[in-house]
Amino acid sequence: MPKKSITIALAGNPNAGKSTIFNNLTGTRQKVGNWPGVTVEKKEGHLTSNGYNLTIVDLPGTYSLTAYSIEEIVARNFVLDEKPDVVVDIIDSSNLERNLYLATQLRELDTKVIFVLNMADLAKERGVKIDGDKLSELLDVPVVFTVGNRNEGTRQLLETVISVAESDTELPRTRRVYYGKDIEKAIAELSEFIKEKTGGKLPYNIRWIAVKLLEDDKIVKERILKAVNPQGEAILREAELKRQRLRDFFDEEPEIVMTDHRYGFIAGIVKEVIKTVSIERVDVSRQIDQVLTNRLLGIPIFVFFIWAMFQLTFSLGAYPMSWIDSAVGLMGRAAAGLLAEGILRDLIVDGVIAGVGSVIVFLPNILILFFCIALFEDTGYMARAAFMMDRVMHLIGLHGKSFIPLLMGFGCNAPAIMATRTLESERDRVLTILINPLMSCSARLPVYVLMAGTFFGARAGNAIFSIYALGIVLAIAVGRLFRSTILRGKTAPFVMELPPYRAPMFKGLLIHMWDRSKIFLKKMGGVILIGSVVVWFLSSFPQQVSFSRDYESEIASIGLHYGDRISSARGDLREQLIREKAQAVSALQAQKAKEKVENSYMGRMGKVLAPVFAPIGMDWRGSVAVLSGFVAKEIVVSTMGVLHAVGAESGKKTEALKQALRKAGMTPLSAYAMMAFVLIYVPCLATVGAIRRETNSWRWAFFSIGYSTVLAWLVAFIIYQGGKVVGL
Amino acid sequence: MNLSQLRQGQTAIVVRVGGDGPFRRRLLEMGFLRGTEIYVEKYAPLKDPIELILKGYHVSLRVDEAARVQVTTHTLPSPLKGEGPGGGENVRGMGT
Numbered sequence: 001m002p003k004k005s006i007t008i009a010l011a012g013n014p015n016a017g018k019s020t021i022f023n024n025l026t027g028t029r030q031k032v033g034n035w036p037g038v039t040v041e042k043k044e045g046h047l048t049s050n051g052y053n054l055t056i057v058d059l060p061g062t063y064s065l066t067a068y069s070i071e072e073i074v075a076r077n078f079v080l081d082e083k084p085d086v087v088v089d090i091i092d093s094s095n096l097e098r099n100l101y102l103a104t105q106l107r108e109l110d111t112k113v114i115f116v117l118n119m120a121d122l123a124k125e126r127g128v129k130i131d132g133d134k135l136s137e138l139l140d141v142p143v144v145f146t147v148g149n150r151n152e153g154t155r156q157l158l159e160t161v162i163s164v165a166e167s168d169t170e171l172p173r174t175r176r177v178y179y180g181k182d183i184e185k186a187i188a189e190l191s192e193f194i195k196e197k198t199g200g201k202l203p204y205n206i207r208w209i210a211v212k213l214l215e216d217d218k219i220v221k222e223r224i225l226k227a228v229n230p231q232g233e234a235i236l237r238e239a240e241l242k243r244q245r246l247r248d249f250f251d252e253e254p255e256i257v258m259t260d261h262r263y264g265f266i267a268g269i270v271k272e273v274i275k276t277v278s279i280e281r282v283d284v285s286r287q288i289d290q291v292l293t294n295r296l297l298g299i300p301i302f303v304f305f306i307w308a309m310f311q312l313t314f315s316l317g318a319y320p321m322s323w324i325d326s327a328v329g330l331m332g333r334a335a336a337g338l339l340a341e342g343i344l345r346d347l348i349v350d351g352v353i354a355g356v357g358s359v360i361v362f363l364p365n366i367l368i369l370f371f372c373i374a375l376f377e378d379t380g381y382m383a384r385a386a387f388m389m390d391r392v393m394h395l396i397g398l399h400g401k402s403f404i405p406l407l408m409g410f411g412c413n414a415p416a417i418m419a420t421r422t423l424e425s426e427r428d429r430v431l432t433i434l435i436n437p438l439m440s441c442s443a444r445l446p447v448y449v450l451m452a453g454t455f456f457g458a459r460a461g462n463a464i465f466s467i468y469a470l471g472i473v474l475a476i477a478v479g480r481l482f483r484s485t486i487l488r489g490k491t492a493p494f495v496m497e498l499p500p501y502r503a504p505m506f507k508g509l510l511i512h513m514w515d516r517s518k519i520f521l522k523k524m525g526g527v528i529l530i531g532s533v534v535v536w537f538l539s540s541f542p543q544q545v546s547f548s549r550d551y552e553s554e555i556a557s558i559g560l561h562y563g564d565r566i567s568s569a570r571g572d573l574r575e576q577l578i579r580e581k582a583q584a585v586s587a588l589q590a591q592k593a594k595e596k597v598e599n600s601y602m603g604r605m606g607k608v609l610a611p612v613f614a615p616i617g618m619d620w621r622g623s624v625a626v627l628s629g630f631v632a633k634e635i636v637v638s639t640m641g642v643l644h645a646v647g648a649e650s651g652k653k654t655e656a657l658k659q660a661l662r663k664a665g666m667t668p669l670s671a672y673a674m675m676a677f678v679l680i681y682v683p684c685l686a687t688v689g690a691i692r693r694e695t696n697s698w699r700w701a702f703f704s705i706g707y708s709t710v711l712a713w714l715v716a717f718i719i720y721q722g723g724k725v726v727g728l
Numbered sequence: 729m730n731l732s733q734l735r736q737g738q739t740a741i742v743v744r745v746g747g748d749g750p751f752r753r754r755l756l757e758m759g760f761l762r763g764t765e766i767y768v769e770k771y772a773p774l775k776d777p778i779e780l781i782l783k784g785y786h787v788s789l790r791v792d793e794a795a796r797v798q799v800t801t802h803t804l805p806s807p808l809k810g811e812g813p814g815g816g817e818n819v820r821g822m823g824t
Contacts, residue, residue: 063754063757063758064754064757066753066757068750068753068754094784095783095784095785097759097783097784098758098759098783098785101757101759126784253749255753256752256753256756259753259756259757259761260756260761260762263756263759263761286769289769289770289779293770293772293773293779294773295770295771295773296773298772298773299773299774383788387772387777387779387788388772388773388774390772390776390777390788390790391772391774391775391776391777392774394776394790400777493750493751493754493755493789493790493793494777494788494789494790494793495754495755495758495787495788495789495793496787496788497758497785497786497787497788498779498786498787498788499785499786500786
């Protein structure tokens with residue numbers, strides 16, 4: 001017998017425990033993606049129960065269905081268009097009044113609704129007892145009690161969902177919000193008008209349409225115009241007329257009066273279903289906040305948490321990182337051994353494995369970082385961090401919540417950009433993403449260490465610190481500039497709930513962490529793989545290079561030259577000869593490698609671009625190195641090593657490279673200009689991939705590449721030429 | 729007076745929420761209605777935003793946003809024109 005399918009939508013306020021219930025219902029069988037066309041996260045899960053195939057869709061958490069925010073629009077459109085069999089509204093029992101606001105709006109839609117009173121145990125602790133039967137009777141809606149973090153009531157919820165979905169009783173059309181005599185009259189008249197005009201053709205509940213039109217709901221207006229024309233125009237005109245009359249009567253916008261009535265209606269219900277047992281209890285959450293958001297201690301504690309997060313990420317992450325690094329190396333060698341010499345081998349070993357490997361080593365960092373973020377979010381601390389940092393972020397016109405993603409950027413920009421999902425406003429999200437690469441990530445540090453170590457001696461630390469500071473200053477400047485030009489608009493109001501602290505569920509944390517990390521891994525197969533192959537191709541083709549010297553025969557002659565002497569020598573002399581031979585060979589090999597890269601497409605591009613880089617104090621080697629840094633910024637150092645013909649096997653590679661840099665005519669000034677350039681220019685491939693994914697558009701990804709490169713050149717130009725003018 | 733003039737630990741009652749449409753609507757939806765009691769829990773360490781308690785939950789608002797909420801520390805006279813936010817009688821007189 002084929003199983004019957006039921007679609008369930010989970011709705012509810014943010015912090016009502018929706019995702020915990022979702023995890024309880026679906027376990028790990030969930031799919032995370034985006035709602036079509038927007039970057040709001042969509043979670044979907046499947047399960048079978050009592051012979052039914054259940055699809056559970058987690059709607060974005062909203063306080064209302066007014067269609068002001070993108071989340072509200074997404075949630076409402078899903079209910080209207082996809083017509084789920086049942087909508088389950090998760091209600092935070094200790095916050096019944098505000099949660100019922102969304103609940104009453106759901107009741108106005110033509111859909112079957114179940115109320116879930118979640119965390120009633122907490123409510124009881126706070127002295128609030130809810131009469132579920134009474135609530136069910138008053139609103140004519142099935143009510144189920146659950147305790148999400150103890151997985152209680154899940155079974156009963158499932159059974160109720162199935163029985164409600166299967167029942168073919170009429171939708172309850174009564175017991176909806178009563179808006180008061182005057183507005184009710186307008187609703188009735190407008191409903192009648194709509195019925196007359198359309199003959200009941202509209203696919204939505206007519207009373208609901210009338211209510212929404214009186215509230216001047218833009219999306220419903222568009223829908224009407226699309227569904228029925230030319231009658232739609234007449235309906236909108238009639239609605240506007242009625243709005244005008246109500247506005248005159250109340251001396252207030254009708255939608256404001258209606259909101260008031262909804263809460264009035266709710267107040268009536270709350271009075272009947274809540275029994276307040278007044279027990280004076282210590283509010284633990286408030287006590288915790290006495291410390292964590294304390295006027296003096298709050299910020300130091302926050303700084304400590306962030307410091308701890310970075311320590312954990314980069315110190316603890318360093319171990320698995322080195323394992324992955326050696327595993328990638330092992331894979332490369334294994335592949336090299338298995339495959340015959342040739343282009344295919346080079347492609348797989350140097351292109352695919354090395355390229356993807358250079359990004360996949362960040363996986364441990366990303367897992368730990370996201371675990372910490374999930375911990376901050378699930379305990380409720382994230383809201384406090386935003387609360388404390390909002391003042392600072394407001395300088396750039398951003399929300400306090402942008403602070404964490406920006407801070408994470410100092411570790412690695414790719415996961416930091418993925419962390420912008422916690423921001424509600426799309427504009428805030430794009431702005432935070434665009435300035436994120438200016439937070440100097442850890443991959444750029446090796447470049448600074450090399451440059452500053454070579455040219456600034458004892459002041460290297462200060463030089464590096466000033467580069468980090470430069471990034472922050474630029475982020476503020478660029479942020480303000482974008483805010484007043486391409487991302488103009490009012491700052492989103494900071495109406496943010498500070499939910500009570502909650503002990504996180506380990507399973508929830510893991511699911512949270514894994515969801516994000518999966519996105520990172522998936523990218524490996526796409527953008528980064530292709531990008532690595534392209535860069536590999538550019539740096540290793542053309543294969544046939546006409547070398548200026550015959551390196552192979554020179555190496556062979558060295559072998560001959562030393563061969564006899566080594567075999568006849570004894571003791572120390574013999575060892576010295578062996579060392580000499582190795583040095584001579586490696587010097588030649590380094591020269592050869594340098595010539596090969598110099599003649600590759602990448603090298604030629606570098607040389608062609610050299611005039612562009614000359615005004616900022618970089619020679620062609622610098623420009624090639626910078627080009628190769630697109631894959632990952634730390635590669636700049638290794639490319640410099642190759643181009644300055646520093647042998648690979650000498651233990652003092654860094655020392656040799658430093659000498660080579662000095663010899664090549666770089667000055668402290670040009671080194672500093674290059675450091676600034678590396679800080680600002682094109683984000684690495686992984687970051688570009690993350691930008692593309694999180695903004696859902698190639699346009700922003702290319703914009704990011706473009707603006708950062710132009711800015712990098714300008715800043716480096718000012719540093720280099722300005723420095724020359726003042727005689728540095 | 730407005731909400732941003734209150735000090736930590738003070739309680740006031742909402743008279744009117746000003747500001748532009750979406751902001752005003754959002755605040756009303758979050759329960760900032762005429763007659764609602766609001767307690768100022770604390771100011772953030774950098775003096776902005778403010779943490780408030782109303783209807784049994786905690787919410788934060790920026791100082792310049794809080795300035796748009798008119799409050800009084802006295803009890804309010806009559807509610808809104810029309811029927812106003814009602815009590816239990818609304819529950820039974822429900823529309824169809």
